[in-house]
Amino acid sequence: MTAEFPVPTMPAPPVAVVGLGQLGGSLAAALVGAGRQVSGWDVDPAARAAAESRGVQITRELSGVVVLAVPLPAMTTALDGLTVDPDATVTDLGSVKTSVLRTVGAAYGSRFVGGHPMCGTERSGHTAVDPDLFTGARWAVCLEPDTDLRRWLRVAEVALAVGAEVVPVTAAEHDAAVAAVSQVPHLLAAALAAAAGDAGPLALSLAAGSFRDGTRVAGSDPDFVTAMVEGNSGPTAAALARVQERLIRPWPELIAAGHTVAAAHTTGRTAGPTGRRALRAPLDRAALLALGRAGGVVTHRRAAFVEGWVPEG
Numbered sequence: 419m420t421a422e423f424p425v426p427t428m429p430a431p432p433v434a435v436v437g438l439g440q441l442g443g444s445l446a447a448a449l450v451g452a453g454r455q456v457s458g459w460d461v462d463p464a465a466r467a468a469a470e471s472r473g474v475q476i477t478r479e480l481s482g483v484v485v486l487a488v489p490l491p492a493m494t495t496a497l498d499g500l501t502v503d504p505d506a507t508v509t510d511l512g513s514v515k516t517s518v519l520r521t522v523g524a525a526y527g528s529r530f531v532g533g534h535p536m537c538g539t540e541r542s543g544h545t546a547v548d549p550d551l552f553t554g555a556r557w558a559v560c561l562e563p564d565t566d567l568r569r570w571l572r573v574a575e576v577a578l579a580v581g582a583e584v585v586p587v588t589a590a591e592h593d594a595a596v597a598a599v600s601q602v603p604h605l606l607a608a609a610l611a612a613a614a615g616d617a618g619p620l621a622l623s624l625a626a627g628s629f630r631d632g633t634r635v636a637g638s639d640p641d642f643v644t645a646m647v648e649g650n651s652g653p654t655a656a657a658l659a660r661v662q663e664r665l666i667r668p669w670p671e672l673i674a675a676g677h678t679v680a681a682a683h684t685t686g687r688t689a690g691p692t693g694r695r696a697l698r699a700p701l702d703r704a705a706l707l708a709l710g711r712a713g714g715v716v717t718h719r720r721a722a723f724v725e726g727w728v729p730e731g
């Protein structure tokens with residue numbers, strides 16, 4: 419049941435991270451740095467050793483907030499053989515949310531809260547760990563009709579503890595949104611790189627900044643990108659169709675429209691408090707989702723409300 423009343427703040431629970439690669443290892447390291455008690459597990463002994471050297475307790479016994487930071491295809495089996503405390507809250511960092519909600523969410527019911535930090539690089543594995551990865555990043559935390567708000571807050575507090583800003587969202591809305599800003603950019607980067615390859619060695623020898631920026635994510639692990647686009651195929655196809663429609667001439671109109679959106683987005687990200695309206699939102703699902711839909715974020719959790727901001731205008 420969604421709580422619609424003040425929820426008292428609790429002592430920060432321990433965090434257990436399953437999958438100690440780029441995202442999970444970075445989260446574990448950042449939480450250790452923030453003074454939180456952190457344990458974890460990975461099938462790869464090298465990832466376990468790297469995490470242990472950063473202060474993570476390696477164990478198969480998981481409690482508190484259990485974070486699934488494994489590749490999408492491993493989400494449904496990653497907790498097999500591990501002991502999860504019956505009161506633990508389970509969350510994940512997967513890049514798509516509806517499929518994880520359908521599987522892990524079905525297994526853990528109201529104890530599950532989906533999440534997705536909007537950060538990461540084209541690198542992967544424990545050698546790509548960066549404890550500062552989450553600083554200033556948006557972190558989608560899913561609020562479904564049956565989400566337990568107390569558990570949602572526990573997950574949100576993990577995100578806030580590592581410097582992220584929390585975006586309350588439903589899994590379906592998340593998937594539609596990230597199709598446009600994550601899955602399609604990965605497909606376009608791949609298409610750009612492949613088409614430049616078709617253009618031949620002269621074109622590649624002249625490739626510079628525009629090509630590098632447009633194709634950066636094409637360097638990502640192909641298995642990771644495939645799992646992401648295939649796991650969100652409907653919204654990705656719809657978002658890609660909108661891009662294809664945009665590419666039909668007249669190009670000057672496309673260029674002007676793209677410039678307007680990109681410039682406003684950059685200004686919004688760099689303007690700081692200018693252009694933002696600070697607000698307090700009550701601890702209630704409708705108010706939190708309205709904040710997320712307006713492009714706003716949660717920055718602090720207080721006893722009876724959260725603080726954050728929404729863009730002006």
Ligand SMILES: NC(=O)c1ccc[n+]([C@@H]2O[C@H](COP(=O)([O-])OP(=O)(O)OC[C@H]3O[C@@H](n4cnc5c(N)ncnc54)[C@H](O)[C@@H]3O)[C@@H](O)[C@H]2O)c1
Nearest residue numbers: 437439440441460461462487488490512513538539542543
């Ligand atoms: N890379 C990104 O940019 C990015 C951004 C946001 C979210 N994500 C999501 O985060 C998750 C992890 O991505 P990543 O980039 O950190 O991947 P990664 O490959 O860097 O790390 C994954 C880790 O999981 C471990 N692992 C695999 N199967 C396991 C299992 N069954 N049990 C325990 N450990 C297991 C691997 O050994 C590896 O250490 C994915 O679900 C991805 O969709 C990635």
